[in-house]
Amino acid sequence: MLRTKVAMSLNVRGARLGMLLALVTALAACGGGGDGVASTPMPTSGPPAASVGPLRDAATGAGKWVGAAVQSGYIASEPDYVATLSRHFSYLTAEYEMKWDPIQREQGVFDFSGGDAIVAFAEANGMRVKGHALVWHGATPPWVGTLSPPELRDAMANHIRTVASHYRGHVAAWDVVNEAIATDGSGLRDTVFSRGLGPDYIAAAFRTAREADPGALLFYNEYDAEGKGLKSDRVYELVQGLKQGGVPIDGVGMQMHVDATSYPQPADIAANMQRLAALGLLVNISEMDVRIRTAPGSTAQRLDLQKHVFHDIVAVCAAEARCHAVTFWGFSDKHSWIDAFFGADNPLLFDEGYRAKPAFFGVEDAFLGR
Numbered sequence: 001m002l003r004t005k006v007a008m009s010l011n012v013r014g015a016r017l018g019m020l021l022a023l024v025t026a027l028a029a030c031g032g033g034g035d036g037v038a039s040t041p042m043p044t045s046g047p048p049a050a051s052v053g054p055l056r057d058a059a060t061g062a063g064k065w066v067g068a069a070v071q072s073g074y075i076a077s078e079p080d081y082v083a084t085l086s087r088h089f090s091y092l093t094a095e096y097e098m099k100w101d102p103i104q105r106e107q108g109v110f111d112f113s114g115g116d117a118i119v120a121f122a123e124a125n126g127m128r129v130k131g132h133a134l135v136w137h138g139a140t141p142p143w144v145g146t147l148s149p150p151e152l153r154d155a156m157a158n159h160i161r162t163v164a165s166h167y168r169g170h171v172a173a174w175d176v177v178n179e180a181i182a183t184d185g186s187g188l189r190d191t192v193f194s195r196g197l198g199p200d201y202i203a204a205a206f207r208t209a210r211e212a213d214p215g216a217l218l219f220y221n222e223y224d225a226e227g228k229g230l231k232s233d234r235v236y237e238l239v240q241g242l243k244q245g246g247v248p249i250d251g252v253g254m255q256m257h258v259d260a261t262s263y264p265q266p267a268d269i270a271a272n273m274q275r276l277a278a279l280g281l282l283v284n285i286s287e288m289d290v291r292i293r294t295a296p297g298s299t300a301q302r303l304d305l306q307k308h309v310f311h312d313i314v315a316v317c318a319a320e321a322r323c324h325a326v327t328f329w330g331f332s333d334k335h336s337w338i339d340a341f342f343g344a345d346n347p348l349l350f351d352e353g354y355r356a357k358p359a360f361f362g363v364e365d366a367f368l369g370r
C-alpha cells in the first residue's frame with residue numbers, strides 16, 4: 001500500500017515538476033525573468049553553512065547516511081570546506097584517492113596517503129567511509145593494459161586484496177566494480193578487464209573483496225541506470241545473475257549525475273529501487289549532482305528548479321527502506337568535476353562561499369518528509 005501511495009504521489013510530483021519546468025521555459029521565452037545563463041561563481045544570498053541544519057541529523061532521523069565525495073587536499077587546506085563537511089555529512093567517499101590509478105600507479109608500489117587522510121578525518125568526525133572504486137576502467141594505470149590475461153587476473157586479485165585489507169575495519173562499504181555496462185546498455189562495456197578476463201571478472205572481483213574485508217558492504221556502481229531503460233535493465237540482469245550465482249554482492253549504487261532539464265522520473269527511480277530491493281539488495285544514491293547551466297529562466301528560478309529536483313529524487317530514497325544512503329559528488333559549487341566536463345555550472349548544495357543554496361533545503365525537506 002505504502003509503495004502505491006508513494007508511486008501515486010511521485011507521479012503527481014513528476015507532473016508538477018514538469019509543469020514547473022514548462023512554466024519557467026514559458027517565462028524565459030517571454031523574457032519574464034531571464035538573467036540568462038550564469039557562469040560560475042553564482043554567489044547566493046543563502047545562510048552560511050554553519051548556521052543551518054545539520055543535514056546529517058535530518059538524514060539520521062530518516063534512517064539514512066548522507067555523504068559527499070571529498071579530496072584530502074581540500075580537507076588539508078580549506079577551513080570552510082572542513083567545517084561544512086563535518087557539520088553536515090556522515091558518510092565520505094574518496095572522489096579519486098582510493099582508485100587504482102593513484103593507489104598503485106606503479107605495479108607493486110602502493111600509496112595509501114590520500115585515502116588514509118580521508119579515513120583519519122572521517123574517524124575523527126564520527127563519519128563512515130565508502131571506498132571508491134576497486135575496479136574501474138576510468139582510473140586504471142597504463143601498466144594494467146600491458147598484462148597478459150593470467151597476469152591481469154593476478155594483478156586484479158592482488159590489488160583488491162591489498163587495498164581492501166589495508167582499509168579493513170575502516171571502510172563501511174566499497175564500490176567494487178564501477179561502470180561495467182556499455183553506455184548504450186547493449187551489454188558489458190569493452191574495457192581492459194572485460195577484454196582480458198571476460199565477463200567473470202565482475203564475480204571474481206566481488207569474491208576477492210569479500211574475502212579481504214568480510215565486514216564491508218559491497219556495491220556495483222553505475223550511471224544513467226537510475227530510472228527506466230535498457231541500461232537499467234542490464235544492471236538489473238547483471239546483479240540478479242550475481243545474486244543467483246551466490247556472488248557476495250550487497251547492493252547497487254545509482255550515481256545520479258542529472259540535469260535539471262532532463263532527469264529520471266522519481267516514480268521510475270522508485271520502481272527500479274523496488275525491483276533491486278526485491279532481489280535482497282540495498283540501493284544507494286552514490287554521486288548525485290544536478291546541473292542547471294542550460295536550464296531556462298532567472299538565477300532564482302533555476303535554483304528553485306534545482307531544489308525541486310534534489311528534493312524529489314532524495315525523497316525516493318527517503319521512502320525506500322532498502323535505500324540506505326545518499327551521497328553527493330562534492331558539496332560546494334567551488335569544487336565540482338562538472339565544470340571541467342560539462343562546462344561551468346552550480347550543481348551542488350552550497351555555493352562557492354559555503355552558503356546554503358535552495359538545493360540544500362530541498363534535500364533537508366526530503367529527509368524530514370516535507
Ligand code: G3I
Binds near residue numbers: 099223255
Ligand atoms: O591529484 C592530482 C593532482 O596532484 C594533479 O596536480 C592534477 C593535475 O593532473 O590531477 C589530480 O588528479 C586528478 C583527480 O581527479 C583529483 O582532482 C586526476 O587527474 C583526475 O583524472 C581526477 O578526475 C576524477 C575522475 O573521476 C577520474 O578519476 C574526478 O575528480 C572525479 O570527480 C571523477 O569521478 C567519477 C567517478 O569516479 C565515477 N563516476 C563518474 C565520476 C565523474 O567522472
